[in-house]
Amino acid sequence: MRVGLDANPLLGDRGGVGWLTYHLLRALVALKEELELVAYVKPGWLVNGQPVGWEPISQLRWVEAGLWTMRWRGTLDRLDLYHGTNFKLKTEGRYGGVVTIPDLWLDRHPQYSRKVFGQRASFYRARRMAWRARKVITISQHSAKDIRSLYGLPLERIAVIPCGVSDDFRPSRDPRAVEDLRRRIGFTADKFILFIGGADPRKNHATLVEAFAGRAKQLKSHALVLVGDRVHQFGSYMSTVRAYGLEAQVVCPGRLSSEDLRLLYSAAELFVFPSIYEGFGMPVLEAMACGAPVVTSNTTSIPEVAGDAAIFVNPLDARELGEAMVRVLSNKQLREGLRAKGFERVKQFTWERAARRTVEVYGEVCSTNPV
Numbered sequence: 001m002r003v004g005l006d007a008n009p010l011l012g013d014r015g016g017v018g019w020l021t022y023h024l025l026r027a028l029v030a031l032k033e034e035l036e037l038v039a040y041v042k043p044g045w046l047v048n049g050q051p052v053g054w055e056p057i058s059q060l061r062w063v064e065a066g067l068w069t070m071r072w073r074g075t076l077d078r079l080d081l082y083h084g085t086n087f088k089l090k091t092e093g094r095y096g097g098v099v100t101i102p103d104l105w106l107d108r109h110p111q112y113s114r115k116v117f118g119q120r121a122s123f124y125r126a127r128r129m130a131w132r133a134r135k136v137i138t139i140s141q142h143s144a145k146d147i148r149s150l151y152g153l154p155l156e157r158i159a160v161i162p163c164g165v166s167d168d169f170r171p172s173r174d175p176r177a178v179e180d181l182r183r184r185i186g187f188t189a190d191k192f193i194l195f196i197g198g199a200d201p202r203k204n205h206a207t208l209v210e211a212f213a214g215r216a217k218q219l220k221s222h223a224l225v226l227v228g229d230r231v232h233q234f235g236s237y238m239s240t241v242r243a244y245g246l247e248a249q250v251v252c253p254g255r256l257s258s259e260d261l262r263l264l265y266s267a268a269e270l271f272v273f274p275s276i277y278e279g280f281g282m283p284v285l286e287a288m289a290c291g292a293p294v295v296t297s298n299t300t301s302i303p304e305v306a307g308d309a310a311i312f313v314n315p316l317d318a319r320e321l322g323e324a325m326v327r328v329l330s331n332k333q334l335r336e337g338l339r340a341k342g343f344e345r346v347k348q349f350t351w352e353r354a355a356r357r358t359v360e361v362y363g364e365v366c367s368t369n370p371v
Contacts, residue, residue, distance in 0.1 A: 027355035103279025164351030198228030265290035288342030
């Protein structure tokens, strides 16, 4: 079976879809299945036939293709199937294509769209793409219900394949490395609360900062570390922090490497993720994999991902969030219980499992009539 994939999301400055594509492609290759993979990228990204950081792999071929030539690649490369990893089907194989739609955040909240003419046109394009695909892959039951609700797509045409947790995330017990990281990002407090998500309004750092400010006396020995893009079209970390006069307690180091994130997850006394909307919520599992107790939202996909291994709150209620933070930080037994449950929870989410289920979907589609 020869399958083409849109590999553009894994290049450059990866976001959530980029890391999903990266780990899925690595896991598909590692399966050693009877599967030929053709990964398509924009012109200019390959060096000696490979992207930087990728070793030659016999079952994986990289192809540079521009916007106007992609539509013919399915025929030229004799694909059985094409997998659009990021909402779009740019070509098709003999059996058509499958498309990954991780979440419908902007369709649910179009007021946050950065598109010049708003979200409406993108909504209709994505809905048309979902109906054109032989199968839609998504990453949670919540996203599947959103796709059913907004696009009208029958649930039997949607495959739910949860993400895995990268092996990069595991407990780190290297005090020297943690101390070096503290110096680099500029905070000295022994105890800290960690948030990862950026100033994107759906990640909801503003409610977290409000909750932290509301419990300032109880949290005076803690720093609050806000990781991710500091500035967004709809707000910024520092403007929120200044509004509450917390400049001395809050650190905003920007984006960090996976190794730095692992150190922070492992050293944090608490990880807080009050996101308003998630198709999956990968930082929750990354934190658990590193041993951080988690307080997170009771909305969208997050409860199905976190299971019984987190404390859940209304992400828009700063008072409730503050109470939960203090409750966890003041109760060592609760923290240890959450850590133990977190380690068990993450065992259910592996990229190998995601890759095997993805290959099953490919096989199901290719066992039907050609398009």
